[in-house]
Amino acid sequence: MRFYILVFVMLLGQVLRAQKMPPEENLVFERISFGNPVLDYTGTEIERNFEDHHGNIWLADNTGIYCYDGYHTLDFTQLLREKYNFDIPEKRFMAVLVDSLDNVWMGGNGGIYVFNLSTHEKEKLDPKHLLNLPFPSVNIVYNFVQHGGLVYACTYGGFFAFDIISKELQFYAVTDKLPLKPASDRTTVKVVYPDNNDQVIWGSCSYGYFRYNRELDTLQVFPADLSVEVYKANQHFFYHGFFKGDTLIAPSYGNGVVYFDTLLKSYQFFLFKGLPNPKGYFERVKSILPFTEDWVIIDEEFMGLGLFNLKTHEYRYQNSSTGFPYLKEVAHDMNYDRHGRIWVEKWRSRRPVLPPDKPADQYLAFFNCTSRDQSFDQVSLLHGNSLHFNYKQDSFRIEFGVVNALTPDQLEYEYRLEGVHENWQSSGKKRVILLPYILEGGNTVHVRALADGKILAKGALSLTRVIPFYYSTWFYFALVLILISIGVVLSRWRIREVRREEQKKAAYQQQLLELEAKVLKNQMNPHFIFNSLNSIKSLIQESSEEKAVHYLTRFSKFVRMVLKFSEEKLIGLNQEIEMCKYYLEIEKLRFEQSFTFKVDIEEIGNLSQVKVPPLILQPFLENAIWHGLLHKEGERQLEIRVQTFGDKLQCIVDDNGIGRGKAQEIKSEYDAGRKSFGTRLIKDRLQINKEMYQNNFELEIVDKMENGQPSGTRVVLTIDID
Numbered sequence: 001m002r003f004y005i006l007v008f009v010m011l012l013g014q015v016l017r018a019q020k021m022p023p024e025e026n027l028v029f030e031r032i033s034f035g036n037p038v039l040d041y042t043g044t045e046i047e048r049n050f051e052d053h054h055g056n057i058w059l060a061d062n063t064g065i066y067c068y069d070g071y072h073t074l075d076f077t078q079l080l081r082e083k084y085n086f087d088i089p090e091k092r093f094m095a096v097l098v099d100s101l102d103n104v105w106m107g108g109n110g111g112i113y114v115f116n117l118s119t120h121e122k123e124k125l126d127p128k129h130l131l132n133l134p135f136p137s138v139n140i141v142y143n144f145v146q147h148g149g150l151v152y153a154c155t156y157g158g159f160f161a162f163d164i165i166s167k168e169l170q171f172y173a174v175t176d177k178l179p180l181k182p183a184s185d186r187t188t189v190k191v192v193y194p195d196n197n198d199q200v201i202w203g204s205c206s207y208g209y210f211r212y213n214r215e216l217d218t219l220q221v222f223p224a225d226l227s228v229e230v231y232k233a234n235q236h237f238f239y240h241g242f243f244k245g246d247t248l249i250a251p252s253y254g255n256g257v258v259y260f261d262t263l264l265k266s267y268q269f270f271l272f273k274g275l276p277n278p279k280g281y282f283e284r285v286k287s288i289l290p291f292t293e294d295w296v297i298i299d300e301e302f303m304g305l306g307l308f309n310l311k312t313h314e315y316r317y318q319n320s321s322t323g324f325p326y327l328k329e330v331a332h333d334m335n336y337d338r339h340g341r342i343w344v345e346k347w348r349s350r351r352p353v354l355p356p357d358k359p360a361d362q363y364l365a366f367f368n369c370t371s372r373d374q375s376f377d378q379v380s381l382l383h384g385n386s387l388h389f390n391y392k393q394d395s396f397r398i399e400f401g402v403v404n405a406l407t408p409d410q411l412e413y414e415y416r417l418e419g420v421h422e423n424w425q426s427s428g429k430k431r432v433i434l435l436p437y438i439l440e441g442g443n444t445v446h447v448r449a450l451a452d453g454k455i456l457a458k459g460a461l462s463l464t465r466v467i468p469f470y471y472s473t474w475f476y477f478a479l480v481l482i483l484i485s486i487g488v489v490l491s492r493w494r495i496r497e498v499r500r501e502e503q504k505k506a507a508y509q510q511q512l513l514e515l516e517a518k519v520l521k522n523q524m525n526p527h528f529i530f531n532s533l534n535s536i537k538s539l540i541q542e543s544s545e546e547k548a549v550h551y552l553t554r555f556s557k558f559v560r561m562v563l564k565f566s567e568e569k570l571i572g573l574n575q576e577i578e579m580c581k582y583y584l585e586i587e588k589l590r591f592e593q594s595f596t597f598k599v600d601i602e603e604i605g606n607l608s609q610v611k612v613p614p615l616i617l618q619p620f621l622e623n624a625i626w627h628g629l630l631h632k633e634g635e636r637q638l639e640i641r642v643q644t645f646g647d648k649l650q651c652i653v654d655d656n657g658i659g660r661g662k663a664q665e666i667k668s669e670y671d672a673g674r675k676s677f678g679t680r681l682i683k684d685r686l687q688i689n690k691e692m693y694q695n696n697f698e699l700e701i702v703d704k705m706e707n708g709q710p711s712g713t714r715v716v717l718t719i720d721i722d
Contacts, residue, residue, distance in 0.1 A: 027297075027305075027349065027353060028349065028350045028351070029305075029342075029344075029347045029348065029349050029350065030347065030348060030349075030350050031346055031347055032068070032346055032347065032348055034066070034068060034073040034346070035072060035073050036066065036073040036075065038061075038063050038064075038075075039059075039061070039066065039073060039346065042063075044061050044062055044063050045061065045062050045345070046059050046060065046061050046333070046345050046346060047060045047061065047062065047093065047094040047095070047333065048060040048093075048094060048095050048096055048143070048333045049333055049335055049343045049344075050096050050097055050098065050144075050335070051335070051337045051338065051343075051404075052098035053098070053100070054363040054365065054380070054403055055069075055070075055337070055338060055362070055363050055403035055404045056068065056069050056098075056381070056403055056404070057069075057337070057343060057404060058076075058096045058097075058098060058104075059096070060093040060094055060095055060096040060106070060107075061092075061093065062091065062092040062093075063091050063092070064076070064077035064078060064091055064093065065077045065093050065096050065104075065106050067378075067381065068404075069365060069367065069381075069401070069403045069404060070401065070402070070403055070404040070405060070408060071367065071401050071408075071431075072367060074377075074378060074381070076104070077091075077093070077106070079378075080113075080115060080122070084115070084120060084122060086113070086115065086122045087124065088106075088113055088124075089110065090108045090109055090110050091108075092108055092109060093106055093107060093108045094107060094108065094109075094140075094141065094142055094143075095107035095141050095142060095143050095144045095153075095154075096144070097144035097145075097146060097151065098117075099146050099151055099164055100146070100164075101116070101118075101164055102116055102117040102118045103115070103116050103117075103151075103164060104116075104117060105144050105151060105153075107140075107141025107142070107143075107144060107153060108140075108141065109139070109140050110139060111124055111125055111126045111127070111128075111139045111141075112124070112125040112127070112139075112141055112153060113125075117381060117382060118384055120382070125169070126139060127139060127153075127155075127160055127169065127171060130169065131169065131171050133157075133171060135156060135157035135158075135173075135175075137155075137156040137157070138155055138156055138157050138158070138171075139155070140155055140156050141153050141154065141155050142154045142155060142156075142188060142189070142190055143190060143191055143240070145191065145192055145194070147194040147198055148194075148198055149163060149164055149165050150162065150163060150164070150194070150198055151164055152192045152194070152201075154188075154189040154190055154191060154192060154203070155188075155189060156187065156188050156189075157173055157174065157175050157187055157189075158171055158172050158173040158174045158175070158189060159171075159172055159174075159189045159192055159203060160172075172212055172219065174187055174189055174203075174205050174210055174219070174221065175187045187205050187206045187207065188205060188206050188237060189203055189204070189205050190203075190204050190205070190237055190238060190239050190240065191203060191204055191238075191239065191240040191241075191250075193243070193248070198214065199213065199214050199215050200212070200213055200214075201214065202248065202262065204237075204238035204239070204250065205221070205238070206237055207221075207223040207224060208221065208222050208223040208224040208238065208260075208267070209221075209222050209238065209248070209260050209262075210222065211262075222260075222265045224255075224267050225267070237252060237253035237254075238250050238251075238252050238253075238258060239251045239252065239253070239285075239286055239287065239288075240287070240288075241258075241288055242288070242290060244310070246261060246262050246263050247259055247260065247261055247262070248260040248262060249288065249296070249310070250288065251285035251286055251287060251288045251298060251299075252269070252283075252285060253284050253285075253286065254283070254284060255269045255271070255283070256269055256270050256271040256272060256283040256285055256315075257269075257270045257283075257285060257288065257296075257298065257308050257313075258270075270308075270313040271283055272300075272303075272315035272317070283300055283303075284300060284301035284302065285298050285299065285300050285301075286299055286300070286301060286333075287299035287333060287334035287344070288308070288334075289334055289335070289336065289342065289354075290354065291307070291353070291354065294309055294310055294311050295307050295308065295309055295310070296308050296310060297334070297342065297353075298315075299334050299344060300317070303317040304317065305317075305344070333345075336353070336354055337404065338356065338360035338361065339352050339355070339356070339360050339404075339406050340352030340353055340354040340355040340356055340360075341353065341406075352406070362402050362403075362405065362449070362456050362457035363402065363403045363457060363459075364400060364401070364402050364403075364447060364448070364449055364457040364458055364459035365379075365380035365381070365400065365401065365402075365403050365459065366379040366380045366385060366398060366399070366400045366447075366459065366461045367379060367380070367399045367400060367401065368397075368398075368399040369387055369396065369397070369398050369399070369461070369463075370396070370397045371389055371393035371394065371395060371396050371397075372392070372393055372394055372395050373390075373392070373393060374389055374390070374393055379461065380459070385459065385460065385461050385462060386461075386462040386464070387461070387462070387463055387464065388464045388466050389438075389463065389464065389465050389466065390465075390466055391440070391465055391466060391467045391468060391471065393465065394436060394437045394438075395434075395435075395436060395437075396434070396435040396436075396437075396438060396463070397432060397433075397434055397435075398432065398433050398434075398435070398445060398447075398461065399431055399432050400413070400431055400432075400433075400447050400459070400461075401431045401449075402449045402456065402457050405449075405456075407451070409429070410451065411429065411449045411450065411451055411456065412426070412427075412428055412429055412449070412450045412451075413426075413427045413428070413429070413430070413431060413447060413448070413449055413450070414426050414427065414447070414448050414450065415427060415433050415445060415446065415447045415448075416445075416446045417435060417438070417443060417444075417445050417446075418443065418444045418445075418446070419439055419443065420439070424448075433445075433447075438463050438465050439465070440465055440467050441464065441465065441467065442462065442463075442464050443462070443463040443464070443465065444460055444461070444462055444463070445460065445461045445463060446458070446459075446460050447459055447460070447461070533555075535551070535586075535589045535590050536548050536551050536552050536555065536589075551585070551586065551589050554582050554585050554586055555582075555586055557582055558579065558582035558583055558586060561575070561578070561579045561582065562579070562615065565579070565614035565615065566614065566615075568614055569613070569689075570611035570612065570613060570614075570689075570695075571611065571612065571613075571614045572607060572608035572609070572610065572611065572612075573607040573608070573610040573611070573612050573642070573649075573651070573719075574606075574607035574608050575608070575614075576612050576614065576615075576616060576617060577599060577601065577607070577617075577640065577642065579614075579615070579618070580599075580617050580618060580621060580640060581599060583618055583621060584597045584621060584638070587621075587622075587625055591625070591630065594629075594630070594636060595625065595629045595636035595637065595638055596635075596636070596637055596638070597637070597638040597639065597640070598637075598638075598639050598640075599639075599640045599641075600639065600640070600641045600642070601641075601642045602641075602642060602643045602644060604642070604643075604644055604649065607642070610649060610719060610721055611695070612651075612697075612717075612719065613685050613686070613689055616682060616685065616686075616717070617640070617651060617653060617717070619679065619681065619682050620653040620682070620715045621638070621640075621653060623679070623713075624638055624653060624655035624657060624713065624715075625638065625655075627657070627658075627660070627663040628655045628656075628657020628658055628659070628663065628712060628713055629655055629656075629657045630657075631657070631658050631662070631663065631666060632656070632657050632658050635656070636655075636656065636657070637655065637656045638653075638654070638655045639652075639653075639654045639655075640652070640653055640654075641654065645718060647720075647721065648718050648719060648720055648721060649718070649719045649721050650716055650717065650718050650719070651716075651717040651719065652714060652715065652716050652717075653714070653715040653717075654704075654712065654713075654714045654715075655712045655713055655714075656704075656711060656712040657712050657713060658710060658712075659703055659704065659710025659711065659712060659713055660701075660703055660710075660713055661703065661710055662710055682699070683699065686699060695719075695720070696719075696720035697717060697718070697719060697720075698716075698717070698718040699715075699716075699717055699718075700715070700716040700718070701713065701714075701715050701716075702714040702715075702716065
């Protein structure tokens with residue numbers, strides 16, 4: 001009977017002991033293969049890990065900031081330096097956070113670096129100089145905490161509060177309230193715990209906890225009793241913990257697990273008196289995570305991972321008699337991801353340790369997208385699932401996957417390109433699809449991940465093939481409309497111009513007819529005809545029949561040529577010279593041989609090809625005779641010369657009369673009227689011919705001088721013969 005009672009007691013003890021023990025099968029860890037040589041093969045230390053709202057794990061390391069999606073590891077700080085020209089001189093980072101607006105906050109020894117994943121805006125914050133703070137090390141950031149629209153940065157001497165909407169920055173100093181003189185700027189704030197309204201903020205520093213009321217702007221510091229034996233280190237940190245009712249349970253550097261009653265403002269320290277370490281009996285517990293109702297998981301700097309019982313205050317390490325297969329000598333930040341897996345340094349639990357109440361949200365991300373000549377990395381992270389390719393691109397390769405999935409090897413994928421695929425296309429377990437081409441303009445690729453035939457996650461990638469505007473249909477349509485419009489406008493303009501030219505030409509023709517009529521009238525003046533016939537009559541009366549016939553023949557030919565050429569717009573220069581000869585012979589007869597004339601023509605080819613208006617020289621001959629020669633005493637000479645002048649031709653009427661000045665003094669009403677009328681007619685006719693026929697005539701009248709006295713007039717008509 002006693003034997004059975006003993007067996008029952010032993011079995012009952014084992015059952016009770018098993019009930020107190022946590023399920024250790026979930027506490028199995030594996031080292032992550034990041035695919036990054038720095039993280040995989042060097043002794044770097046990850047100070048902080050953080051999971052963003054898409055499931056990416058961000059790592060703050062003493063070599064930079066990294067982002068791990070379950071398949072690739074992005075050296076984020078190096079990317080910012082090379083691709084976005086972000087000046088980040090330092091390498092060691094102790095804090096990282098991605099806020100709700102996709103701002104990546106990075107804290108190191110020299111300040112705060114902020115980069116927005118959506119807009120790619122970058123900013124380096126230097127709070128010490130911005131706020132003119134007296135603490136030398138205030139820019140060293142240890143931790144970030146987001147609560148609502150505020151991001152808190154824990155640093156030496158206090159903490160900052162950043163409003164991510166208004167960009168307002170405030171600093172709250174803690175050292176002023178410490179009972180230490182002088183206050184040390186290395187009083188490190190490790191973590192803050194804001195309430196729901198961000199009005200009351202609890203936080204930990206090197207010497208205990210503090211409470212700040214933002215509404216009242218009051219700060220209370222509750223330092224731990226430094227006289228207790230356990231405080232053998234110069235600095236005592238209190239790390240990130242959790243509230244259980246009104247009690248804050250947290251790890252500490254040198255004092256094991258700490259209970260702080262926020263109502264009584266009292267401390268309880270629970271130490272592990274196991275194997276002594278070189279610095280004495282104190283525990284450097286740096287992380288703590290809830291596990292079961294009675295147990296929490298702890299991470300101690302020398303002992304590694306272990307357990308702590310919240311009721312019995314019992315520690316269990318690998319070195320203890322429990323023999324649990326926990327990691328050893330890993331003492332860094334420790335957090336759960338959305339699946340309940342523990343991440344600590346470069347390790348992760350193989351399965352969820354603290355599964356969530358409901359399945360965690362899964363996020364399907366697009367990692368890389370390449371074409372023939374273009375390539376995009378971290379599509380979902382940095383490009384918002386929207387890419388633009390030039391019109392020459394084809395052969396598209398798209399890589400995707402569920403970010404940090406629990407069982408990535410068991411997932412299957414399907415895809416569909418809008419406008420091309422009516423049904424979903426299976427890619428099996430392959431996370432890559434190949435598209436030989438995409439349509440012009442916008443394209444959307446839909447991808448979904450399946451687990452046991454059920455949709456686990458889905459995503460869409462927008463691909464825009466940018467077609468140059470000059471290749472688009474609307475451009476050709478617009479171009480045709482523009483050309484038609486231009487044609488219509490030019491046609492109407494041309495019609496108006498033609499009509500205007502015709503009207504102008506008609507007006508010129510009318511003026512020319514009137515001028516020609518005036519010239520004809522001037523040449524066929526009754527006085528001229530009467531005097532000419534009277535001279536011929538005198539010859540007949542003097543029995544000079546032969547001369548009379550000769551001059552009558554010249555007179556008839558001149559009249560016939562005047563009447564004939566009056567209907568022509570242009571005649572040959574040879575015809576104009578011949579007509580001028582007839583006129584001079586008649587005038588010489590009229591004035592009883594009182595002057596002589598000669599015609600000198602240079603050998604210049606066929607003068608009939610040189611066109612001039614009819615009777616263009618006659619008015620100058622008439623002026624030379626009537627106003628120049630007839631008033632001169634002595635020898636009277638008149639000369640017509642035709643000569644070349646460069647690439648032009650000159651017709652010169654030269655007399656040795658009294659000159660225009662002397663003729664003006666005589667003021668003969670008849671002579672003045674004829675001079676003014678003839679000269680004006682010539683100029684008008686030349687101008688109209690230039691407008692109508694583009695003939696270029698230049699008229700120059702030169703007053704000849706000899707020994708300071710007038711010696712005649714020279715008229716030069718220059719004709720362009722090109």
